[in-house]
Amino acid sequence: MTDTVRVVPDTVRDGVPPGPRLPRAVQTAIMLRYWPGFLRAARRRHGRIFTVDIALTGEMVYLADPADVRTVFGGDPEVLRAGELNGAFLSGVLGDTSVLVVDGATHRDRRRLMLPPFHRDAVRRQVEEMAEITAANVAGWPLGRRFPVAPRMAQITLEVILRTVIGTRDPERLAALRAALPPVVNMGTMAMLAMINPKLLDKRPWRFVKRRIAAADALIYAEIADRRADPDLADRTDVLAMLVRAAGDGTAEAGRHMSDVELRDQLMTLLFAGHETTATGLSWALERLTRHPAELDRAIAAADASATGDPAGDEYLDAVAKEILRVRPVVFDVGRVLHAPVQVGGWRLPAGVTVAPGIGLVHADPDVYPDPERFDPERMLGPVTSDGSPRGLPPLSPSTWLPFGGGGRRCLGATFAQVEMRVVLREVLLRVHPETTTARGEKQRVKHVTLVPHRGARIRVRPRG
Ligand code: HEM
Numbered sequence: 415m416t417d418t419v420r421v422v423p424d425t426v427r428d429g430v431p432p433g434p435r436l437p438r439a440v441q442t443a444i445m446l447r448y449w450p451g452f453l454r455a456a457r458r459r460h461g462r463i464f465t466v467d468i469a470l471t472g473e474m475v476y477l478a479d480p481a482d483v484r485t486v487f488g489g490d491p492e493v494l495r496a497g498e499l500n501g502a503f504l505s506g507v508l509g510d511t512s513v514l515v516v517d518g519a520t521h522r523d524r525r526r527l528m529l530p531p532f533h534r535d536a537v538r539r540q541v542e543e544m545a546e547i548t549a550a551n552v553a554g555w556p557l558g559r560r561f562p563v564a565p566r567m568a569q570i571t572l573e574v575i576l577r578t579v580i581g582t583r584d585p586e587r588l589a590a591l592r593a594a595l596p597p598v599v600n601m602g603t604m605a606m607l608a609m610i611n612p613k614l615l616d617k618r619p620w621r622f623v624k625r626r627i628a629a630a631d632a633l634i635y636a637e638i639a640d641r642r643a644d645p646d647l648a649d650r651t652d653v654l655a656m657l658v659r660a661a662g663d664g665t666a667e668a669g670r671h672m673s674d675v676e677l678r679d680q681l682m683t684l685l686f687a688g689h690e691t692t693a694t695g696l697s698w699a700l701e702r703l704t705r706h707p708a709e710l711d712r713a714i715a716a717a718d719a720s721a722t723g724d725p726a727g728d729e730y731l732d733a734v735a736k737e738i739l740r741v742r743p744v745v746f747d748v749g750r751v752l753h754a755p756v757q758v759g760g761w762r763l764p765a766g767v768t769v770a771p772g773i774g775l776v777h778a779d780p781d782v783y784p785d786p787e788r789f790d791p792e793r794m795l796g797p798v799t800s801d802g803s804p805r806g807l808p809p810l811s812p813s814t815w816l817p818f819g820g821g822g823r824r825c826l827g828a829t830f831a832q833v834e835m836r837v838v839l840r841e842v843l844l845r846v847h848p849e850t851t852t853a854r855g856e857k858q859r860v861k862h863v864t865l866v867p868h869r870g871a872r873i874r875v876r877p878r879g
Pocket residue numbers: 496513514515525579683684685687688689691692695744745748749817818819820821822823824825826827828830831
């Protein structure tokens with residue numbers, strides 16, 4: 415790793431830094447189609463801080479310097495607001511009380527209320543269920559012919575949410591939720607338009623979006639009612655049960671439990687934030703591993719070791735997941751709307767603009783990660799090898815490895831997602847042997863807020879002996 419040379423400007427300029435000069439409509443169209451490529455080109459041309467101008471958000475100042483990212487993640491959440499930005503696109507489906515769309519003290523208290531089910535110990539209690547779900551799914555994979563693995567991964571991560579987050583056990587309810595929830599959170603362009611302009615929901619042809627949300631809500635409210643009435647509520651380990659029990663201890667709302675509407679909004683949020691994201695990370699894992707034979711062999715050996723309880727096996731699988739989320743970040747950037755001027759990267763940015771820590775830009779910076787395009791899980795292993803010799807790599811920092819965003823808004827499900835990626839990868843590799851391929855890597859395609867493999871991560875597997 416080389417030291418990053420930062421030019422510290424002696425003067426601070428007012429306004430926004432330069433960037434692509436194309437009209438807003440053109441920049442928007444390019445971003446929708448070639449988001450990462452467009453931003454990487456702007457980074458090469460304009461440096462580590464630049465502005466793009468796109469519809470709905472307006473001027474967005476992208477940050478590619480870890481020091482600037484640190485400034486934003488560590489800034490005052492009253493001034494740097496994420497909820498407002500998320501809400502403009504998502505509150506129509508996630509609701510006005512979702513942890514993702516609120517800001518300030520309301521956000522801090524709601525987040526605190528939601529943390530316990532996502533602590534490491536609570537997540538550990540879900541591992542067995544994650545493994546069972548994966549094993550059942552892999553049993554239905556075709557053998558010896560190519561198929562896109564992304565839809566299978568989406569089935570697995572949906573099932574994990576239904577059983578461990580919502581905590582549904584009844585087979586009929588599970589079937590109804592499996593059918594009703596994905597269309598609500600995997601919005602197409604039409605539904606997206608209605609989210610941005612909720613008045614459309616009462617007009618044709620958008621009424622179907624409203625009907626879908628109502629159908630999903632009815633099922634979720636039934637689950638909430640069941641949980642409230644459950645005599646075993648105190649012993650249950652699902653996230654919904656823990657949220658029903660949560661009483662705002664240590665917050666301004668101490669003693670207050672969440673209402674049905676608040677619980678519904680959080681469940682919809684967890685489904686939205688945790689289902690396609692994790693499935694996409696897992697799909698990229700197989701897409702990359704099948705193009706890297708040595709790393710694939712090592713991952714299979716790690717899965718075997720992990721199954722016997724060897725921590726070195728878990729360590730390598732975790733390194734694979736970390737490197738995947740670096741080299742193919744599921745979410746390319748996060749945004750904060752400024753409510754007052756903020757000084758960053760030699761600029762005093764005015765209120766009203768959005769700053770966007772560029773996850774994908776930092777992860778692709780050769781000064782931060784040598785040979786950044788290379789998929790190399792080794793670089794994510796700890797600073798010492800298992801025999802104690804140093805690897806010579808610095809530990810990751812929150813401003814150089816940021817697939818889950820950062821600061822007070824860092825992904826609530828980061829531990830959950832990483833454990834799930836490890837368990838699903840292990841269970842897959844214990845059962846089938848993905849074949850390596852010399853085909854070109856799949857491109858990153860924009861889907862909602864995520865970047866997915868454009869052919870759905872096509873793989874061929876054979877059973878393990
Ligand atoms: C690989 C999988 C995942 C990735 C890449 C991911 C990424 C992200 C990112 C980038 C953010 C925004 C952070 C920011 O603004 O700084 C976020 C927020 C969030 N994520 Fe995740 N996520 C993943 C999985 C999950 C899972 C499994 C859950 C829960 C089941 C979850 C729940 C949330 C929630 C509730 C927030 C909002 C946090 C807040 O605003 O305080 N995510 N995630």
